[in-house]
Amino acid sequence: MIDLVVSDSRLPPTVRQQASRLRALAERQPDLVLERLDELGMAVAERASYQAPTEQLAKAVSIESYWGHYVDSEVKGYFPTAESYRAFIAQADDPTSWLTSGRRRSREFIPALHAWLAPYAAVEALGGDLLARRLELRSKPPLALIVLHENVTAQGVEVRIPVATDAVRGRHLQWRPTGLASGIPEFIDKDVPSEAVLIVEWRP
Amino acid sequence: MTTATPALNRAVLHVLGHANVDRGMPITDTWRALTMDLSSQEAAGLPLSLGLALRLLYQDPSRLELAADLAVTYELYESAPYFVELAEQLRLPWAWLATAVLVAHPGSEPVLRDRLESQLKASGLPASLNRALQIRLTPDVPATNELEELLLLQRWPGLDKVRFQQLATAPIVAIAETELPKQLLWQLASKLRLMGAEIRRIPTEFKQSPQRGWLAESIPIIARSPAVVSKLRELGQSVTGAQVVVLDPAHISDRNLREVVGTVAALALRLGGKRLEQEAPSVQLQSGVEVVDRRVYTQGTYTAPEIAYLSGGSSSRIYHWARTIDVMEPRRIEGLYYWQFNHLVALRAYHWFGRITGRRISRRVISGLAEFAGRDQPGQVAVTASGEVLVVQNEEEIHSILNMQGVIPEVARLDATFQPFELGGGAVVPGLLEPTPGTRVHPAVLGGTPTLKRSRIACTTIARLVDQRGRLVAREVYPFLSEAQIGEAAEVGHAILSRK
Numbered sequence: 001m002i003d004l005v006v007s008d009s010r011l012p013p014t015v016r017q018q019a020s021r022l023r024a025l026a027e028r029q030p031d032l033v034l035e036r037l038d039e040l041g042m043a044v045a046e047r048a049s050y051q052a053p054t055e056q057l058a059k060a061v062s063i064e065s066y067w068g069h070y071v072d073s074e075v076k077g078y079f080p081t082a083e084s085y086r087a088f089i090a091q092a093d094d095p096t097s098w099l100t101s102g103r104r105r106s107r108e109f110i111p112a113l114h115a116w117l118a119p120y121a122a123v124e125a126l127g128g129d130l131l132a133r134r135l136e137l138r139s140k141p142p143l144a145l146i147v148l149h150e151n152v153t154a155q156g157v158e159v160r161i162p163v164a165t166d167a168v169r170g171r172h173l174q175w176r177p178t179g180l181a182s183g184i185p186e187f188i189d190k191d192v193p194s195e196a197v198l199i200v201e202w203r204p
Numbered sequence: 205m206t207t208a209t210p211a212l213n214r215a216v217l218h219v220l221g222h223a224n225v226d227r228g229m230p231i232t233d234t235w236r237a238l239t240m241d242l243s244s245q246e247a248a249g250l251p252l253s254l255g256l257a258l259r260l261l262y263q264d265p266s267r268l269e270l271a272a273d274l275a276v277t278y279e280l281y282e283s284a285p286y287f288v289e290l291a292e293q294l295r296l297p298w299a300w301l302a303t304a305v306l307v308a309h310p311g312s313e314p315v316l317r318d319r320l321e322s323q324l325k326a327s328g329l330p331a332s333l334n335r336a337l338q339i340r341l342t343p344d345v346p347a348t349n350e351l352e353e354l355l356l357l358q359r360w361p362g363l364d365k366v367r368f369q370q371l372a373t374a375p376i377v378a379i380a381e382t383e384l385p386k387q388l389l390w391q392l393a394s395k396l397r398l399m400g401a402e403i404r405r406i407p408t409e410f411k412q413s414p415q416r417g418w419l420a421e422s423i424p425i426i427a428r429s430p431a432v433v434s435k436l437r438e439l440g441q442s443v444t445g446a447q448v449v450v451l452d453p454a455h456i457s458d459r460n461l462r463e464v465v466g467t468v469a470a471l472a473l474r475l476g477g478k479r480l481e482q483e484a485p486s487v488q489l490q491s492g493v494e495v496v497d498r499r500v501y502t503q504g505t506y507t508a509p510e511i512a513y514l515s516g517g518s519s520s521r522i523y524h525w526a527r528t529i530d531v532m533e534p535r536r537i538e539g540l541y542y543w544q545f546n547h548l549v550a551l552r553a554y555h556w557f558g559r560i561t562g563r564r565i566s567r568r569v570i571s572g573l574a575e576f577a578g579r580d581q582p583g584q585v586a587v588t589a590s591g592e593v594l595v596v597q598n599e600e601e602i603h604s605i606l607n608m609q610g611v612i613p614e615v616a617r618l619d620a621t622f623q624p625f626e627l628g629g630g631a632v633v634p635g636l637l638e639p640t641p642g643t644r645v646h647p648a649v650l651g652g653t654p655t656l657k658r659s660r661i662a663c664t665t666i667a668r669l670v671d672q673r674g675r676l677v678a679r680e681v682y683p684f685l686s687e688a689q690i691g692e693a694a695e696v697g698h699a700i701l702s703r704k
Contacts, residue, residue: 034222061226062229064230064232065228065229069225069266073333074330074332074333076298077336077337078351079355080305081273082273083402084373087373088373091372092372111266114225133620138233139227171222171227176561177562178562181623181626183625183632
């Protein structure tokens with residue numbers, strides 16, 4: 001992870017130097033190194049400049065992840081495990097409707113740390129399997145595709161290109177500065193509120 | 205008595221503390237990391253270690269909640285005391301909901317349930333959540349709506365086995381723990397979960413009687429002995445010998461574990477109409493032979509233009525590698541040079557790593573994959589950017605490797621390199637096994653050249669025919685092909701022939 005940060009030329013030299021100095025600690029105190037890399041990443045994120053997105057964005061997660069972090073607690077109360085939730089959604093007449101209406105209402109629906117987004121146009125026509133592969137999710141279908149409104153400036157959604165420190169903070173160990181092999185661009189945001197979400201699509 | 209050793213506690217805390225809570229499948233991935241290569245003592249102590257780790261995760265709410273999801277998913281009732289404490293501290297709905305499942309388990313001490321119930325008296329939970337909590341604790345709460353009925357039968361399937369079958373409940377598989385090594389228990393639980401099943405652990409020692417409906421006749425029970433049935437019937441559960449799949453731990457291997465879960469899946473369907481998903485191999489050809497099978501991997505007779513099209517290089521570079529890397533030497537047949545599928549895969553992986561890392565890649569990737577002769581047993585193959593080829597026997601191992609935290613260099617599942625990728629400058633290398641939706645590559649069909657699916661018609665043949673005689677003639681020669689198929693094959697064929 002240190003190498004990832006050090007080799008990302010888009011990061012300020014001071015950040016890369018600070019990361020490089022952590023090499024001495026890496027073998028003896030790996031957890032401390034991770035903590036310091038996280039702090040470095042937070043500082044980078046705070047100083048970064050964001051812009052309003054120019055296209056509609058989306059985020060794909062496994063149903064397991066959606067049940068675990070994005071479903072409203074009252075809805076989750078009816079489903080003790082991700083398996084029970086998935087079984088119900090899969091057999092519903094309108095899975096997308098259940099996924100959308102059952103989401104948490106929160107200012108931090110997608111916390112900044114996990115707000116990795118891709119253009120909806122690039123994934124709109126993809127089924128679950130291709131979606132997982134093209135976005136390198138390492139998840140198996142079915143997936144939940146969280147689609148934001150086309151215009152989300154009113155909800156305060158602003159994005160930037162992710163850098164290595166974002167990947168380290170999110171523990172995205174397979175992230176590369178050159179981006180996804182499929183060529184689909186990724187963006188990272190601050191906290192995404194639930195009001196910014198247009199729909200959550202079921203992708204089997 | 206089961207204990208959690210300090211080393212295990214540190215290991216569990218480390219895994220939980222670094223778990224990826226967003227990408228991938230957090231519960232599945234974290235469980236794999238927790239249960240990988242445990243000794244029998246460690247496997248037995250895992251639930252306690254997870255419970256102990258909770259206190260140290262209070263400042264990390266996402267991972268704390270993940271720990272709760274893990275405990276509920278794998279019914280880690282041994283950690284119930286720690287969850288009661290957690291729920292008392294946090295007073296959050298998710299903590300109470302998780303704790304309710306654990307304290308209601310017949311392997312938990314009854315006093316824990318009393319402690320939880322006294323917490324709940326002053327909880328101030330909304331009515332719907334309160335009822336959901338109560339349904340987790342007891343089958344005696346009547347459902348007042350469809351979702352409550354769903355929850356009631358998911359938790360207590362024996363209450364109404366017909367309705368359990370009719371409703372959109374997840375299939376349940378029970379595992380009797382008596383004389384079953386804990387490593388095997390966790391392995392089974394992992395596999396069954398991946399197939400969409402909820403796990404129900406039948407403890408060796410019942411600390412409280414299981415409540416009515418805890419099990420049902422429609423639920424398969426994996427056990428060391430059919431004697432589990434009489435024990436359960438004594439405890440008031442409605443079960444029969446027909447539900448039991450007997451497992452002999454002394455004769456378990458990866459292969460017959462797959463057979464066992466296959467038997468369980470068939471039984472779940474027969475008993476209760478619930479379908480478990482069979483795990484499909486990650487890369488399979490239409491013949492059903494995995495592409496890295498030893499019988500297939502070194503087949504093929506690829507020309508340089510074909511290799512160039514399918515790997516992303518140029519014909520001249522292929523000849524360069526042939527001169528400079530021994531294992532890339534082609535066969536010479538009637539004056540023409542031909543490479544094999546392993547050579548193609550090697551060059552493709554080389555270009556793939558170059559693309560994704562943005563830096564120069566060791567040529568050992570080429571020699572490593574070209575030398576690799578395939579494998580005898582079904583399994584997964586991963587490759588590193590330094591040219592190491594890793595053959596693992598199961599999905600759990602490969603996920604463990606992929607999740608290793610920067611300890612090893614860039615690594616990818618081999619089949620990841622088979623997907624289409626951009627080379628830069630807008631050039632796209634097509635999918636290896638399926639260059640376009642209507643075409644395929646199979647090393648054992650026509651030497652591996654791209655062909656139209658379900659045919660032995662090479663794309664280059666169509667392309668040459670179209671070039672020399674036009675599309676109309678091509679339609680006449682192949683009247684069973686549609687215009688679209690002719691066009692698609694010609695496009696692929698031209699792309700190959702244009703490679704110099």
